[in-house]
Structure formats: C-alpha cells, structure tokens
Amino acid sequence: MRRYGKNPDEDDVRVRPNAKGNRPRSTIRPKHEDAAEGMVLTVDRGRLTVLVDDREVVAMKARELGRKSMVVGDQVAVVGDLSGAKDTLARIVRIEPRTSVLRRTADDDDPFERVVVANADQLAIVTALADPEPRPRMIDRCLVAAFDADLKPLLVLTKSDLAPAAPLLETYGALDLAYVVTNRDDFLTGGVDQIRERLAGHVTAFVGHSGVGKTTLVNALVERQRTTGSVNAVTGRGRHTTTSALALPLPGDTGWVIDTPGVRSFGLHHIDPSRVIHAFPDLEPGTEECPRGCSHDEPECALDAWVAAGHAEPARLDSLRRLLATRERREGD
Numbered sequence: 001m002r003r004y005g006k007n008p009d010e011d012d013v014r015v016r017p018n019a020k021g022n023r024p025r026s027t028i029r030p031k032h033e034d035a036a037e038g039m040v041l042t043v044d045r046g047r048l049t050v051l052v053d054d055r056e057v058v059a060m061k062a063r064e065l066g067r068k069s070m071v072v073g074d075q076v077a078v079v080g081d082l083s084g085a086k087d088t089l090a091r092i093v094r095i096e097p098r099t100s101v102l103r104r105t106a107d108d109d110d111p112f113e114r115v116v117v118a119n120a121d122q123l124a125i126v127t128a129l130a131d132p133e134p135r136p137r138m139i140d141r142c143l144v145a146a147f148d149a150d151l152k153p154l155l156v157l158t159k160s161d162l163a164p165a166a167p168l169l170e171t172y173g174a175l176d177l178a179y180v181v182t183n184r185d186d187f188l189t190g191g192v193d194q195i196r197e198r199l200a201g202h203v204t205a206f207v208g209h210s211g212v213g214k215t216t217l218v219n220a221l222v223e224r225q226r227t228t229g230s231v232n233a234v235t236g237r238g239r240h241t242t243t244s245a246l247a248l249p250l251p252g253d254t255g256w257v258i259d260t261p262g263v264r265s266f267g268l269h270h271i272d273p274s275r276v277i278h279a280f281p282d283l284e285p286g287t288e289e290c291p292r293g294c295s296h297d298e299p300e301c302a303l304d305a306w307v308a309a310g311h312a313e314p315a316r317l318d319s320l321r322r323l324l325a326t327r328e329r330r331e332g333d
C-alpha cells in the first residue's frame with residue numbers, strides 16, 4: 001500500500017481521469033420552459049401514453065423526477081420527439097399540481113395507498129342490479145372515497161331489465177345522490193343519452209367490481225372499444241377484463257371518461273373519517289358541540305340533538321353513520 005506524507009500534493013494521489021465520482025454534481029435542474037403540455041391517457045409498465053395536442057405520444061419519466069409517480073389524468077410537461085410516430089419516445093419532465101386525487105388501499109389494514117386517478121371531478125359508481133347482485137357496502141366505500149377526494153358521486157345502475165332499481169335507490173335516498181338507471185337495450189340501441197348528459201363537461205372516473213357492465217357502458221359512450229367479459233354463473237363474479245386505467249374522450253370533446261380496472265375490494269385505510277362529514281353540510285354545523293375526537297356514533301355525539309331540533313333529517317344521520325362504519329368493516333360484512 002502506498003503511504004503519503006503529512007502534506008501530500010496532487011502528484012501523490014492517483015486519480016482516474018473522467019471518473020464518474022469525480023464530476024461535480026449540480027442541484028440545478030433544467031426548467032424545460034419549451035416543454036409541451038399533455039394529459040396522461042394510460043400507464044403500462046413504465047411507458048405512458050400522453051395526449052399532446054391531438055397526438056398520442058409514448059413517453060417515459062425523466063430521471064430528474066425521482067420517485068414521483070404518474071397516473072391517468074395527470075397533466076404533464078413533455079419534451080423530445082412529440083410526433084407520435086411508431087418507435088419514438090418522449091420524456092416527461094414535469095408533473096403539474098393535481099386538482100384532485102382518487103385513492104384506495106387493497107384492504108383496510110394495508111397502509112400502502114394507491115392513486116387510482118388524478119384530476120377527475122366526478123366519480124361514477126357502476127353497480128348491477130342483478131347478475132351479480134348489488135353490494136351496498138362496496139357502494140358505501142366508493143362514496144366515502146369520492147367525498148374524501150372532493151369528487152361528485154354519480155350512481156350508475158345497470159341491468160334494470162333483470163331487477164328493479166327502486167329498493168337500492170331508496171337506501172341512498174337521504175344522500176340526494178345523482179343517479180342513472182340503464183338496461184341492456186340501452187347499450188344495444190345506443191340509448192345512453194341520459195348518461196352523456198351527466199358526463200358532459202366533466203372528467204369522470206368509472207369504478208365498479210367485475211361483471212357489472214362498466215366497460216360495456218364505456219364502450220357505448222365512446223368511439224373506442226375495450227375488451228368485455230362475462231359473469232361466472234357459479235360464483236356470480238365477473239372476470240377482470242380491464243387491466244389498466246384508460247382515459248377516453250367523449251364524442252364532440254364534451255368530456256372525458258376514465259375506465260378503471262374492476263375491483264373486488266376498496267380499502268379505506270388512508271381515509272380520515274373526519275373528512276366524511278364535509279359531504280353532509282346540513283349535519284356539519286351540529287358537530288361543533290361534539291366532544292373532541294367524536295366518532296359521531298356514541299352517546300355524547302351532539303348530532304342526535306341537532307337532528308332532534310329539526311336541523312336535519314334522521315335519515316341523513318343514519319346515512320352518515322353507515323358510511324363512517326364502512327371504514328371499520330369489509331364490504332362483505
């Protein structure tokens with residue numbers, strides 16, 4: 001081993017020229033002021049399809065973004081080859097601030113949250129009235145997620161030719177939810193105008209468990225077709241045919257539909273229960289007299305007196321408590 005004196009100079013130290021570790025690292029990042037703006041349409045194994053003007057451009061995340069992840073609906077800045085030609089690849093160099101984020105966890109005890117969609121302003125909760133049977137607890141969970149993300153919920157009930165919609169709608173009557181009821185003839189004849197009216201001017205994320213007809217409905221609404229599946233006659237469960245989220249424009253540029261993969265669970269580990277009350281403006285003032293940390297379902301809760309005084313309907317309080325309870329139990333309970 002070579003030993004140096006007390007005061008070594010540059011001749012005493014062997015330095016490999018142009019070694020990577022010898023280059024000074026700069027914290028200055030390019031601003032990319034000339035980058036084009038785009039919207040993420042889909043994400044597939046690290047490659048993102050971005051709509052830039054009227055072209056679909058395949059891009060990947062720039063290294064300078066670090067661990068930042070992007071999801072469908074994100075507004076991004078893109079540089080490089082923006083022609084959209086085959087085998088070209090652009091670079092995403094910036095993610096714009098999000099206006100909303102729809103999130104879920106795999107289960108209630110899973111702390112890892114997944115961002116499903118960014119920048120939507122409406123959540124369409126698609127549920128079949130039969131084949132498979134409705135799952136009210138699943139609907140409740142999606143409603144909680146919508147309220148947490150400040151998305152307007154829209155209840156879409158399919159297969160009304162197999163079962164009536166009234167019983168399920170009565171369950172959610174106190175929430176004053178917007179809803180649409182459809183049947184299979186609507187899809188075959190193109191009679192989905194009432195749904196298009198609800199979607200016009202919005203970026204709407206569609207969620208629902210497998211087999212409810214979500215992708216069939218999306219195919220009827222847009223000009224681009226996605227693969228559909230069927231329901232297992234024995235288990236009553238659908239087959240996952242949508243494997244990744246995809247943003248699709250409505251005809252005439254009247255809005256956007258984001259089709260998401262079918263889910264069997266919608267975990268709410270990330271949801272702060274105190275945010276759910278914001279979806280009940282008629283009840284929220286009554287919480288001022290609640291004890292600190294009130295769960296709104298205990299003897300000291302001030303909401304019982306608030307409702308008894310006529311400030312809100314009892315059914316509204318029941319709905320709030322049912323939604324809060326979904327944070328503590330699974331859909332199948």
